[in-house]
Amino acid sequence: MEKLLVASLLVLSSTSYAATQTWDFVGSGGVSSLNRNIVANSINLSDNDNTMSVSMTAWSAYNDENIFQSELWLSQWGTLVYNANGEAHWTDNVGRYDFVLLSFDQDVELSGISISNYMTDSDISIAAFDSNPFEGGSAMTRWNQVSGYALSSSSFSNVGSSPLNQYYALDSGANQAKTTAGTSASYWLIGAYNQYFGGGLTAGNDNLKFSGLTTQTSNTTQVSAPASLSLFAFALLAFAGRRNKLR
Template sequence: MNNLFTLRNVALVASLMTFSFASLATGTTDWDFRTSGGNSYGSGSGTDSYGNTLSFNSADTDLTITAWADTLEQNAPDTIQTATAAHNSYGLLNYNRNNDGHYVDNRDDTDMLLFTFDDLVSITGVNIGYYSNDSDISIAAFDTLPTLQGQTWATVAGAASYSASFSNLSRNWNSLASATAGIDSKYWVIGAYNGAFGSPGWSTGNDNLKIAGISTIAGASPKPPTSDVAEPSSLAILASFGLFAVWRRRKSA
């Protein structure tokens, strides 16, 4: 009797481990891009870099953010160049080559940020640290790393696997989960409202944002393990089935 009781409890623990590991695999990460002091600028070298790279990491994945804007002046439409990525106590900023302010904005030129993750994620929320005038944003996901340099925003949007625009975001956290459910990507573009990415015709030139953070959830197909060792969740599943079979056999004997 005691042996049966022990086997049943061990099986129960193994099952709980299975659910626990599954929960960890689909956990959310709240990224905080704010600094405790003044402006901190991106890194990078070369004529096309313009200091446009910021790097962040979490327990689950690494993130690189680069800044872009359509500042290469030509007969309409203008094309995209790198910009300077920065962040301060309110969040992410974009200093483009026309020096149009310390926001991610769409005044004269449209500023966007490219978020590149090591693993598939879904972006489920955005935290607006500060905005001026209006707070509309555009967001897009890509199956492969998009080419931005020298392109138009319309061309970039045409290569997206998902794109949408959202109006009148509030300061602090805004949920995007209902709109981005099931959209997993390593490559996301977020910025001031850009009609090429959805809802053309909204007012433009007045969206000035500082992005304090984003919320992500691990994608359905995370990076595979680097060894042949079975994952803990798989071991827990096998253990729970094996112990359950032994318990049933002992009980019926």
């Protein structure tokens, strides 16, 4: 009977656990020409287990110009961002700085990023936000404004170094000290290295294709109050009855 009472007390409390989601950015198609018209677009995607969804958009700008929405493709090689006609098909910082905004349907911690290809170097910057930095009354127009608006931001060097196609952990080893470790948010920016997001790295030579990422969520399971209270009351009555019999 004591076990029943303990069990009912446990039911009254919430149960929290971490869930991991895997996201695949490698599509079956590609692009027919590098001479894009730069049509701003968004791509909706579900995680591999269809438990969550994300809306993806691309954004580009020099440091001293207004940020604008670019054209995003999920190709057979990974993410491609176009910000000018004839531009090379990378997420890069050669000229304009390219970022992909991930708008999740719930708060997530970004725990890993996968790079399928890179050229010259593979430094990246990431940042977390509690709202879309490019929309609404607080829309940001410069990268220094965006980084200042972020909940947290960090930069990482040589993400695409060997082995490729492997998830790069953002929350382990030396990266545990990064300010984004443990941050949970619905909006995340991932892109080629940008000086305003920290790191002290060299920009202008990072060309990447993101092929996927991993996220983590903290889920809480609660039993409805009427059901849990009824169980608790039943346990108390049963326990009291047993004590009376023993007297």
